[in-house]
Amino acid sequence: MIKVKNLVKRYVNVNAVDNISFHVNENEIVGLLGPNGAGKTTTMRILTCFMPATAGSAMVAGHDVFTDSLNVRQQIGYLPENVPLYLDMRAYEYLMFRAKLKNIPRRERRKKIEYCLEVTGITDVQKQIIGTLSKGYKQRVGLADTLIHDPKILILDEPTIGLDPNQIRQIRGVIKGLGQKHTVLLSTHILPEVEMVCDRVMIINKGKIVAMDTPANLMKQLKTGSNLVLEVKGDGEKIKKSLSEIDTVESVSYRKKDDANEFYINGNGEKDIREAAFNCIVQNNYILRELKRQTITLEEIFHQVTTTETEVETANA
């Protein structure tokens, strides 16, 4: 549905988007993840024809964003960051205006609007002036607007920013539901959100894609460090020495904890080191009180990927 090839957006001195390529399949929810200023919004603005790229090409729903912009815009629903709305209009009125702009035939407008009001759960506030609505409701009005012409593709720029936890949950639910009928590209820097909602994640930093995979794979891929946490009773230095002798272990560190020691083992990622570590402890007659694998959250992946600048091998699903 979305095909981006070697896209570059150059501002005066920086490349906001630096030669990125990716594609999004039909009915897929893809999360665009990255720190502030990574180029998420710029990418979205290019895809929605708000600004052109400096180089490269982008096809949205089979139309080129540069040469066929009107057709692209007919196919997308775009929710910009901070959800700009006309605050002096009533919610229903606003949706009616947007429905006209999006070329919905007169007869269908009312029905479409009612449907969108229902999906986003704002039927009760449709008569209210948008400016008087709470942030969560404004967000939903924005979302209703993106849905109104039943676009093939939804592009949502930080759809849950500034909402309270309950609202975030609701909006997430709505988005997840939309993913069954629409292709969704959403940006965020809230990681659990991506884990919950998205089929695929794209981490972008300084205008470059540094990782792209399913959330689960991404975690697996980066978890190959296979880190263990052990709690062992005995002489700390000796245990550390014997643990270090295991082939697949890269580094060991420990600290005192109550009457035992807590060890942190980093494996080199080739093999599961749990058994080796267990055997080592048992053979040396130490007492093992706890052994657990340290799971890396997306948070850590994100941090790792966006701070070390080493490019992670990207696997296109």
Place this chain on the structure above:
Amino acid sequence: MRNVSAIYQRELLSYFYSPIAYVVISVFLVAAGFFFAGNLQIHQQASLKGSLDSTQFFLLLLTPVITMKLFSDESKSGTIETLMTSPVTDFDVVFGKFLAALSLYAVMILPTWIYVLFLTIFGNPDFGPIFSSYIGLMLMGGLFVSVGLLVSSLTKNQVVAAVIGIVSLIILWVIGYLSAYGDGWFYEALKYIGTYDHWSSFTKGIVDTRDVIYYLSFTALLLFITVRNVESRKWR
């Protein structure tokens, strides 16, 4: 055309949702009424010429207030992004906004017809110059609105848009007077560019195609520049 009408409707509605329309219209009517009464008292003539000449100066000050928000507000609140990413052309947007502002301008001068009513009750006015004056007022309104629209598309700040709009219109107005200070093509050109000269022939009852063309072409040119300026975000 459907997009133009959608944008037109929204803009016109939003004028009446905000205090702008009411404030501008009442200020204008107070001023116009004052000039009408004053002129009538001094000249004792059943004509609108004197009072419309003075009100014209007020239109100069008030039209940019009508137009100031058209684009500035959209850029400031970010709605320009939702607007421009919906399937509308830049021309649709510019033209819809232009028509909305021009309509408000028309609504603003419409109540002055009551003066004509008074003139016919208490006197015997010549309707020719009155009609031509109103044609002139509308043509001039088109020009003023397009100046304001262009200025509004240049800045995010409404106050800046209004001030620059007013200053531009005043310059456009006084530039005609400069022609009195010399001869030759340069002063002729100034005279042609200035709005006042073209306006004054309408008040005399003359609808000269040269004046009509002056207003229409100037308006079209400014609208064209505005469309280009709105587009320019794409290559800046």
